[in-house]
Amino acid sequence: MALLEVKDLEVEFPLGRVTLQAIRKVSFSLEKGERLGIVGESGAGKSVAAFSILNLLSRPGRISGGEVLFEGRDISKLDNRQMRSIRGNQISMIFQDPMMTLNPVLTVATQLIECLKAHRKISDKEAWDISISKLKEVMIPSAEERMESYPHELSGGMRQRVVIAMALLTDPEIIIADEPTTALDVTIQAEIMVLMLELCKSNNVGLILITHDLAVVSQVTERILVMYAGRVVEEGRTQEVITNPKHPYTRGLLKALPQENTAGSRLNQIRGSMPSLNALPQGCAFNPRCEYANKECSQLVPKLEGHKGHSAACIHTKEIPPFNSELGKV
Amino acid sequence: MTGSSDAPLVNILNVEKTFGDGGGFLSTAQPIVNALNNVSLSIEKGDSFCLVGESGCGKSTLARTVIGLHPPTKGEIHYQGTRIDSLSAKGRQPFKRKMQMIFQNPYASLNPRMTVTQILEEPLKIHEKGMSKVALKEKVEEVMVSVGNDPAWGPRYPHEFSGGQRQRISIARALMLDPEFVVADEPISALDVSIQAQVLNVMMDAQEKRNLTYLFITHDLSIVEHFGSKVAVMYLGTVCELAEVKNLFDAPRHPYTQALLSAIPKIDGSGVNHIKMSGEVPTAMDLPSGCVFHPRCPYANERCRRDIPTLADNGNTKTACFAVEEGRV
Numbered sequence: 001m002a003l004l005e006v007k008d009l010e011v012e013f014p015l016g017r018v019t020l021q022a023i024r025k026v027s028f029s030l031e032k033g034e035r036l037g038i039v040g041e042s043g044a045g046k047s048v049a050a051f052s053i054l055n056l057l058s059r060p061g062r063i064s065g066g067e068v069l070f071e072g073r074d075i076s077k078l079d080n081r082q083m084r085s086i087r088g089n090q091i092s093m094i095f096q097d098p099m100m101t102l103n104p105v106l107t108v109a110t111q112l113i114e115c116l117k118a119h120r121k122i123s124d125k126e127a128w129d130i131s132i133s134k135l136k137e138v139m140i141p142s143a144e145e146r147m148e149s150y151p152h153e154l155s156g157g158m159r160q161r162v163v164i165a166m167a168l169l170t171d172p173e174i175i176i177a178d179e180p181t182t183a184l185d186v187t188i189q190a191e192i193m194v195l196m197l198e199l200c201k202s203n204n205v206g207l208i209l210i211t212h213d214l215a216v217v218s219q220v221t222e223r224i225l226v227m228y229a230g231r232v233v234e235e236g237r238t239q240e241v242i243t244n245p246k247h248p249y250t251r252g253l254l255k256a257l258p259q260e261n262t263a264g265s266r267l268n269q270i271r272g273s274m275p276s277l278n279a280l281p282q283g284c285a286f287n288p289r290c291e292y293a294n295k296e297c298s299q300l301v302p303k304l305e306g307h308k309g310h311s312a313a314c315i316h317t318k319e320i321p322p323f324n325s326e327l328g329k330v
Numbered sequence: 331m332t333g334s335s336d337a338p339l340v341n342i343l344n345v346e347k348t349f350g351d352g353g354g355f356l357s358t359a360q361p362i363v364n365a366l367n368n369v370s371l372s373i374e375k376g377d378s379f380c381l382v383g384e385s386g387c388g389k390s391t392l393a394r395t396v397i398g399l400h401p402p403t404k405g406e407i408h409y410q411g412t413r414i415d416s417l418s419a420k421g422r423q424p425f426k427r428k429m430q431m432i433f434q435n436p437y438a439s440l441n442p443r444m445t446v447t448q449i450l451e452e453p454l455k456i457h458e459k460g461m462s463k464v465a466l467k468e469k470v471e472e473v474m475v476s477v478g479n480d481p482a483w484g485p486r487y488p489h490e491f492s493g494g495q496r497q498r499i500s501i502a503r504a505l506m507l508d509p510e511f512v513v514a515d516e517p518i519s520a521l522d523v524s525i526q527a528q529v530l531n532v533m534m535d536a537q538e539k540r541n542l543t544y545l546f547i548t549h550d551l552s553i554v555e556h557f558g559s560k561v562a563v564m565y566l567g568t569v570c571e572l573a574e575v576k577n578l579f580d581a582p583r584h585p586y587t588q589a590l591l592s593a594i595p596k597i598d599g600s601g602v603n604h605i606k607m608s609g610e611v612p613t614a615m616d617l618p619s620g621c622v623f624h625p626r627c628p629y630a631n632e633r634c635r636r637d638i639p640t641l642a643d644n645g646n647t648k649t650a651c652f653a654v655e656e657g658r659v
Contacts, residue, residue, distance in 0.1 A: 041522035155610050156385075185384035186549060190593035190604040212523060215595035242597060256527040257597070258556035263575070266534060267527035267556070273492045274522075 001072055002029035003206055004053070004091075004174060009076075010065035011045075011052050020277040022048045022061065024230045030174065033204040035197075037221035037238065039214060039253075043274050044227040046210045050176050052076070053208075054087045071173075089119045092167040094177040098159035102151040108135075108162055109147035112169060119170050134165040138195060157188035161195070168199065174206040181216065193220055214253060218242050223309075226250045229275060229285035231301075236310030244323050246312035248290045251323055284314070292316040337411035338372035339511060339543050340396060345369045345405035347391055347567075361615045365391040366402075367567045367622070370641070373560075375510075378537065378544045380554040380575070382590070383564035386611060389547045392564070393513045396545065397431050398422060409511075427457045430504035434516040436496035440488040446499055447484035450474070453506045469506065476539065477502045477532050494525035498532055505536060513545045518553070530557060551594050555579050563587045566622040567614055573647035584649045585627050585659060621652065629653035 011023035023045050030036050038046040051057050053068055055076065068076040075086060087093075095101045103111055112131035113124060122130075128147075135143035138161040151159055160180060167175050177196065181189035197220050200207045209221055217224055217238065224241045226234040226249065234247040245251045252270035272289045275281055284302050287293040296315060304313040314320075346367055350360035365388045373379045381389040395402050398414070407415040414425050433439035440449055450470045454461055461469075471481040477498045488496055497517060504512055514533065518526040530553065536542060548554060554561050554575060561578050563571040563586065571584040582588045589605040607626045612618055621639050624630040630653070639650040653659045 041524060157610070186551070186595075187384060187589060187593040187604070187607060190595070191606070193595070194604070213595065214523070215597045218597045219595055253523055254597075256524050258552050263556050264534075266531045269527040269531055270524040273494055273525060 002069075003032045003034075003071065004030040005069040006049075006053065006066070007069065008066035009049065009052060009063065009068065011048055011057065011061060012064045013061045015060065018278055021064075022230055022277060023052065025066070026227075026230075026232055027066075028225055028232065028235065030206050030208065032173065033200070033206055034223065035200060035207040035209065035221045037217035037224045038208065038210045038227060039212065039217055039224060040227035041212055041274055043229075043277070045230040046227050047178055049227065050178060050208055050210050053176065054091060054093060055083050056087075056093070085119075088115065088172075089170045090172055091174045091176065092170065092172040094160075094163055094167050094175060094180045096179040097183050098156065098163045099151060101163050102159060104151055106150075107147065108149050108151070108154075112147075112162075112166055115166055116169050130169065131165070134168050135162070137168065137199065138162075138165045140165070156184050157191065160184060160188075160192055164192070164196065164199070168203070168205075171203070172205060174208065175200070176208045176210070178210045179212070180209070182211070182213075189216070196220065214242065214257065226253075229280060230277065231285065231313065232304055233286065233314070234312045235304065236306070240310050244310075246306065246310070246317045246320070247286075247314045248292055248316070248320065249286050250312075251320075252289075254323075292320060337408065339375045339377075339410060340373040340545070341406075341408040341411075342369060342371045342373075342392070342396060343406040343408065345392070345395060345402045345407065347388075347395055347400070348403045363614045364617055365567050365614060366395065367617070369405075369564075369567070369569055371562055371569065371572070373511075373543060373545060375543055376541070376559075378546055378557055378559045380558035380561040381545065381547045381564060382549060382551060382554055382561060384549060384590075384611065386566075386614065387564040388567035388614070389564050390515055391567075393431075393515050393545060393547050397429055397513050398426070399431075423457075427453075427507045428510045430507065430509040430512050432497075432500055432504050432512060432514040432517045435520050436488075436493060436500050437520070439500050440496060440503075442488055445485050445487055446474075449488075449499065450503055450506055453503065457507055473502045473505050476536065477505070478528070492525075493521050494528055497521060497525075497529050501529070501532055501536065505540065508540065509542070511543045511545070513547075515547045516549070517546075519548065519550065526553075533557075551591060563590065566612065566617065568622050569641060569650065570623060571647055571649045571651075572641055577646035581646065583644055583647050583654050583659065584623075584651050585629055585653065586623050588659075621650070623651075627653070629658050631658075 007027050009023055009026045013020045013022055026049055040046045052063055063076050067074045113127040116127040116130060132143050135146060140146050140161050181192050184192060193216060211217055221238050224238045225232050228249050234241060234250045245254055255268040256270060258267060270289055275285060281288050283298040283300055287297040302313045302315050304311045306312055347365045349363040349365055369392060381392060383389050394400055396407055402415055406413050409425055414422060447470060451466055454466055474481045479498050518529050521529060537544060546558060558575040561573060561575050562569045565586050571587045582591050589607050592604040609626045612625060618625050620636050621634045624634040633652050639652050641648045641650045642655060644654050
């Protein structure tokens with residue numbers, strides 16, 4: 001049994017007369033200690049999918065179908081009090097902007113200790129010691145002094161380290177990280193990614209990494225889900241998907257990256273832009289932008305199919321030539 | 331690619347920029363931020379000159395200083411041999427139409443109360459007074475088509491468009507006056523991957539058709555390799571390496587450039603394997619003595635802590651580093 005199993009998840013946002021379906025029939029699973037990447041452009045539904053695991057959807061969003069099984073138990077229907085024993089305890093979350101996550105008027109110590117004591121009956125002294133050890137684990141220099149710091153006194157990279165330490169406080173089974181390095185510089189991003197990778201490996205923590213950056217995903221995760229307009233369009237082992245993508249959208253994303261020996265030439269672009277949720281095209285949502293689309297594509301929604309754990313939601317996977325573009329260094 | 335005149339298109343000479351002051355009557359002293367320290371660059375006609383560096387390194391300040399959004403504290407900026415930083419607003423007017431800017435966030439840089447047509451006509455109404463309505467309309471249509479926008483969008487407002495479409499509108503606005511020199515401050519970092527490619531292509535097309543020179547600011551090095559012809563790497567307000575793009579990516583010399591290049595996430599499955607720098611970027615309010623990079627540099631010695639290195643030729647690139655000079659890297 002997988003540690004986390006999301007089955008046919010549906011999320012909708014009722015907005016007056018219209019109801020937007022943000023997530024349609026999304027299924028995925030995560031084994032203990034596994035690292036999964038969810039990739040897609042803004043509006044693809046990747047954050048909504050991850051937020052709905054912890055029931056963190058902002059109103060009026062709600063889970064309208066499917067189930068979220070954590071250790072075999074459906075947690076999508078828990079009430080807030082029951083959810084609190086899981087959220088931030090067994091499954092914790094890292095958000096994009098550490099300045100928004102941390103409370104600007106409380107010291108690091110106050111925030112870490114508060115978080116620990118919310119989940120465990122321990123003394124201040126014990127909480128202090130655990131907090132220090134976690135700060136050391138995320139390589140914060142002079143952790144004792146940093147405990148007394150306020151968030152604004154720390155650099156962006158240090159703040160994100162504090163947030164990671166906070167996510168690790170209760171020794172969770174799963175960490176969900178929503179674009180954890182998007183707000184950071186590239187050298188800091190590399191440091192934070194190495195850190196997260198090492199921490200997940202050494203503590204055997206599962207990771208769900210949400211990002212739009214295919215390169216980051218390829219470095220950190222073992223499996224990958226590609227989302228487009230609320231659906232999973234491709235799923236498989238990361239290396240497999242990156243080197244041999246099957247879905248035209250994934251291929252388009254990879255081809256749009258600047259590649260070696262193409263300097264100065266035009267980049268491959270995917271024409272058009274992602275449709276808005278209230279005007280989704282009939283059939284496959286990608287068909288208006290797809291070079292392989294035919295009549296059938298605009299009539300029925302393709303199923304996610306494949307073998308050996310690599311599947312794509314496209315009826316043309318057999319006709320599409322193998323992806324042999326040379327994705328060397330960036 | 332040199333233009334008809336011998337002078338480079340834009341010449342930046344020993345520019346320094348500080349913000350804040352020592353305080354005065356009824357105001358507390360503000361700390362002085364040294365945003366740019368003695369920066370000299372020359373941009374030739376036809377260049378796609380890229381400025382890269384991490385946040386806070388002064389790349390946007392330099393761009394804004396060049397275009398005249400704020401004056402340099404010290405130093406000079408020349409445009410085709412004419413000094414422009416000391417000109418009055420009126421004297422600057424003819425240069426303004428030759429130098430245009432594209433901003434990072436197309437959600438903030440387009441006036442939400444103006445239609446696309448009004449946005450695009452505004453620069454012409456300022457610089458080409460008395461242009462006929464027909465000519466205006468034709469110009470707007472021509473530019474809209476050239477950036478891949480539908481001219482029928484004219485009466486619509488910015489909020490009706492997606493991020494990529496908006497950024498193409500702001501590119502169109504910059505092209506309305508047929509500029510020679512366009513400063514683009516992170517024009518694609520607010521956009522999605524598939525849209526980034528569209529916008530970059532539009533910018534490259536425009537350069538080819540209109541003979542533009544770009545000053546392109548970005549933190550994304552993979553874009554630089556694809557788009558740029560020359561590149562300057564900045565750290566804490568100082569240019570630490572200056573080179574042709576190809577040479578920089580083939581053989582970065584400066585220790586900071588090496589660390590920066592190694593931190594680019596690669597998609598080839600090689601995993602994360604970057605050069606670790608010790609410590610944090612110091613604040614520009616309290617610059618380190620000597621070379622600004624020395625507290626984080628693995629090659630730093632006594633001389634680096636004491637003297638400030640200047641850009642010097644080192645084979646294919648120019649570096650400001652004693653360690654490179656002395657062959658310690």
